[in-house]
Amino acid sequence: MLEFKDVSYTYHTKTGETTAVKDMSFKVENGQFVSVIGPSGCGKTTILSLAAGLLSPSSGEIARGDGEFGYMLQRDALFPWRTVEQNIFLPLEVKKRNTPQMRERAVALAEKYGLKDFLKKTPSQLSGGMRQRVALIRTLAAEPEILLLDEPFSALDYQTRLEVCDDVQRIIKSEKKTALLVTHDISEAIALSDKVVVLSARPAKVVAEHDITFGDNTPKSRRECGEFAATFEILRKELGI
Secondary structure, X not given: OEEEEEEEEXXXXXXXXXXXXXXXXXXXXXXXXXXXXXXXXXXXXXXXXXXXXXXXXXXXXXEEOOOOEEEEOOOOOOOOOOOHHHHHHHHHHHOOOOOHHHHHHHHHHHHHOOOHHHOOOOHHHOOHHHHHHHHHHHHHHOOOOEEEEEOOOOOOOHHHHHHHHHHHHHHHHHOOOEEEEEEOOHHHHHHHOOEEEEEOOOOEOXXXXXXXXXXXXXXXXXXXXXXXXXXHHHHHHHOOO
């Protein structure tokens, strides 16, 4: 579905050039939920921009499947003057796919995941967790095959974050989507993912990859497993924390 093959990326400024990513290789299989973790400032967001084709690698190759990408940001970025329903329709408008059939599907998706009573409300009337659910449904409305998640839970308080993590992972798995998440949160990566890719400090390169197989593939069950703490320690040491 998505593969980085010896990818490097260097960006240029007035003061010189900086290599953000160097000789990076990893793969995201169809239907996988993969998390990328690394030190702050190591270039995690750059990796998502490269994956989406917003940036072109300086060297190496990125192989992509035929499916479209959906991008979910750190902030929900909902338009405050639009209702929940109107926000969900936004990608359909941008991609000129705002047909009755696509709108009907988007509304059905929202209703399926608990937004039926909120469609006519504005974002200011929703909790932080509910706003993130709306942001995810909006991302899914245009039927992307791969979701790119840029620390989408970082603005939430801890309790809400735990609830939303469970919520988002359940929806992504239920809809059989492929996901690539970048995060600095080790616990979040372990709880959500089928695989965790560990990066070095900038220039970012892959330090290790770990398949997460314990638990029943829900974040709550993962956190309750004995293997959780041991895996956390391994990743913490690989990050040099």
